[in-house]
Amino acid sequence: MKKMTKILLAAGGAVLICGGAVMTYLKAQTQQPEMSDLTLANLEAMALSIEDGENIGGAARWIVKIIDQYGSKTCNPGGADFCTF
Secondary structure (H helix, E strand, C coil): CHHHHHHHHHHHHHHHHHHHHHHHHHHHCCCCCCCCHHHHHHHHHHHCCHHHCCCCCCCCCEEEEECCCCCCEEEEECCCECCCC
């Protein structure tokens, strides 16, 4: 009977140690904050590269007006051109 008691005490101790380890692990986990739709849209817009030739607003057409000889321009909605960077 003493041998069985030792086995049960060892098993109980192991269960307590494992349970404590699991609880500590779960407490240490941090939740990722949810991003708003605006933040996700901004990240997507920043991910567009110049080489892709993406225009502002996807398939929208713009009135493009060249401002100076350096390539600066304004883009207003409603025209027939793509506004690329």
